[in-house]
Amino acid sequence: MQLRWTASTWFWTLFVLRPARPSADRPAGVSPPAAQHAPTVAVVGGGLAGLTVVHRLLSPGARLAAQGVDADGDAAPLNARVVLLERDDRLGGKILTESFDGFVVEAAADSFLARKPWARALAEELGLGDELVGSEPGWPRAFVRRAGALVPFPDGLTGLVPTKMGPLWTSGILSPLGCARVAMERWIPRRTSDRDETVASFVRRRFGSELYERLMQPLLGGLYGSSPEQLSIAATFPVLVQAERESGSVTRGLRVQARPESTGGPRPGAPFLSLRGGMGRLTEALEASIESAERLQILRGTTVESVRRTPEGWTIDIEGRSPLFVSAVVITTPAPLAARLLVEHEDLVAALRRIPFTSTSVVTAAYDSANFPRPLEGHGYLNPLSERRKVAGITWSSRKFAGRAPAGRVLLRGFIREPHLPPAGPEGDARLLETLAEELRDAVGLEAAPQWWRVFRWQNSMPGYTLGHLERVRMIEDRVEALPGLFLAGCSYGGVGIPDTVRSGEQAATRLMDHIATRRT
Ligand SMILES: Cc1cc2nc3c(=O)[nH]c(=O)nc-3n(C[C@H](O)[C@H](O)[C@H](O)COP(=O)(O)OP(=O)(O)OC[C@H]3O[C@@H](n4cnc5c(N)ncnc54)[C@H](O)[C@@H]3O)c2cc1C
Numbered sequence: 029m030q031l032r033w034t035a036s037t038w039f040w041t042l043f044v045l046r047p048a049r050p051s052a053d054r055p056a057g058v059s060p061p062a063a064q065h066a067p068t069v070a071v072v073g074g075g076l077a078g079l080t081v082v083h084r085l086l087s088p089g090a091r092l093a094a095q096g097v098d099a100d101g102d103a104a105p106l107n108a109r110v111v112l113l114e115r116d117d118r119l120g121g122k123i124l125t126e127s128f129d130g131f132v133v134e135a136a137a138d139s140f141l142a143r144k145p146w147a148r149a150l151a152e153e154l155g156l157g158d159e160l161v162g163s164e165p166g167w168p169r170a171f172v173r174r175a176g177a178l179v180p181f182p183d184g185l186t187g188l189v190p191t192k193m194g195p196l197w198t199s200g201i202l203s204p205l206g207c208a209r210v211a212m213e214r215w216i217p218r219r220t221s222d223r224d225e226t227v228a229s230f231v232r233r234r235f236g237s238e239l240y241e242r243l244m245q246p247l248l249g250g251l252y253g254s255s256p257e258q259l260s261i262a263a264t265f266p267v268l269v270q271a272e273r274e275s276g277s278v279t280r281g282l283r284v285q286a287r288p289e290s291t292g293g294p295r296p297g298a299p300f301l302s303l304r305g306g307m308g309r310l311t312e313a314l315e316a317s318i319e320s321a322e323r324l325q326i327l328r329g330t331t332v333e334s335v336r337r338t339p340e341g342w343t344i345d346i347e348g349r350s351p352l353f354v355s356a357v358v359i360t361t362p363a364p365l366a367a368r369l370l371v372e373h374e375d376l377v378a379a380l381r382r383i384p385f386t387s388t389s390v391v392t393a394a395y396d397s398a399n400f401p402r403p404l405e406g407h408g409y410l411n412p413l414s415e416r417r418k419v420a421g422i423t424w425s426s427r428k429f430a431g432r433a434p435a436g437r438v439l440l441r442g443f444i445r446e447p448h449l450p451p452a453g454p455e456g457d458a459r460l461l462e463t464l465a466e467e468l469r470d471a472v473g474l475e476a477a478p479q480w481w482r483v484f485r486w487q488n489s490m491p492g493y494t495l496g497h498l499e500r501v502r503m504i505e506d507r508v509e510a511l512p513g514l515f516l517a518g519c520s521y522g523g524v525g526i527p528d529t530v531r532s533g534e535q536a537a538t539r540l541m542d543h544i545a546t547r548r549t
Contacts (some may be wrong), residue, residue, distance in 0.1 A: 075121020080533025162298025
């Protein structure tokens with residue numbers, strides 16, 4: 029654990045993190061929050077959500093860009109001490125960029141959706157506006173494998189479903205019958221039930237099985253890491269549900285939603301944004317924005333074991349050290365880990381455990397461009413389940429964003445998911461590389477060995493918003509509301525990607541500030 033001995037460290041050591049003293053009327057290890065005049069709040073987890081929470085709590089005059097939060101006004105900074113507890117020795121969680129020898133290597137996330145405003149707004153607020161870069165233009169952007177061949181994704185995919193028939197006909201991905209079934213979508217009666225439905229069932233019902241199997245399954249499996257047979261349509265694509273409900277047809281509804289008057293104007297520019305130095309710049313800038321704050325203590329390499337409610341507030345039990353007593357706590361770990369911390373609250377734990385997480389390995393490798401028998405096209409491709417490949421998809425990183433590899437080199441990433449993940453360790457890594465090599469040989473005829481390669485394993489890293497997710501989240505919110513001073517944030521609840529994670533951190537910070545302000549009045 030790294031602990032920097034700044035002027036305020038003595039305060040923290042002596043008063044807030046002091047060893048537990050048994051007393052007659054309290055169990056050992058529990059004592060009231062220290063320094064009642066300035067409450068202490070804890071943030072568990074230093075990934076993007078945790079860093080956003082802390083940044084928002086500490087930034088004087090913070091501009092709250094989150095939806096439903098006063099985005100124009102300046103908020104007063106929180107008058108409290110903040111402790112950020114992170115299990116790893118580094119902050120950033122699932123955002124990690126490594127730069128060396130002219131390569132910019134993303135270990136996990138490489139970009140974010142431009143149409144969701146929260147990540148972009150945060151980057152601009154942190155002074156990274158000039159570093160924002162769009163994904164490289166040009167068409168086709170992505171390919172899908174069909175009987176072994178790479179076929180371009182058709183133009184006109186809006187909200188992930190086809191709204192233009194011409195490009196779909198000419199792409200050759202669907203049979204004439206499959207295309208005809210898609211064209212019939214506007215005459216399929218509107219669903220009357222309000223009950224949740226899986227993404228697979230929704231797409232099959234509206235557009236037919238062929239579109240689902242050949243286009244939607246690889247796309248969604250690639251994006252979410254979970255099977256669309258389990259994912260909730262209401263939680264993952266609310267716009268599609270809304271389009272059907274309001275217009276009677278998804279295609280018609282999406283056209284209405286896409287009109288400039290519905291969206292507040294046209295959305296020019298690239299669909300995905302990143303930062304010139306990689307997504308790690310965002311978490312680095314967040315870290316830089318908070319680390320010198322006098323009222324903040326960052327405890328890296330610190331594993332929280334449990335979070336318990338006491339009459340005075342909350343007790344944070346920490347592995348290998350004395351507990352921390354706080355007025356409020358934000359837990360930003362993935363939901364199943366939050367469940368482990370909150371064991372005393374059975375209903376809440378049960379609901380948190382029902383949010384499943386899947387594992388992914390990212391194998392990244394660099395080659396000489398001359399090693400490829402043909403020039404590469406687009407940003408990458410996806411493998412439908414029907415192709416029976418072990419690799420879910422490949423991103424040509426050096427084609428997706430400029431400046432990711434030196435001239436004449438190709439940087440790429442392969443995504444390998446359960447059940448194709450060997451055990452961790454050098455032998456497992458070598459098997460992952462072999463899986464990648466087989467895939468590249470088969471898809472683009474690459475025979476050469478990489479100049480270098482790396483494996484990043486992300487254990488239980490992607491939440492699956494499965495059937496009933498929204499109901500589950502509502503139940504979690506109700507339970508949390510009954511526990512004053514407890515807040516949850518992160519990618520487990522209201523959106524799996526970077527923009528929604530930022531928004532969840534901002535919303536949790538706002539709720540926490542309201543809670544502290546109410547306690548004091
Ligand atoms: C392979 C992969 C690719 C992705 N690609 C994209 C992409 O291109 N675009 C996009 O928008 N999103 C992408 N995502 C999703 C995105 O990375 C996440 O939404 C986001 O990073 C989640 O941040 P978080 O803070 O919620 O969670 P995390 O990053 O998981 O942070 C949680 C933190 O809590 C810490 N922690 C856990 N338990 C404890 C404990 N007991 N005590 C203390 N600390 C603890 C962890 O160490 C971690 O640092 C990708 C995810 C993965 C895995």
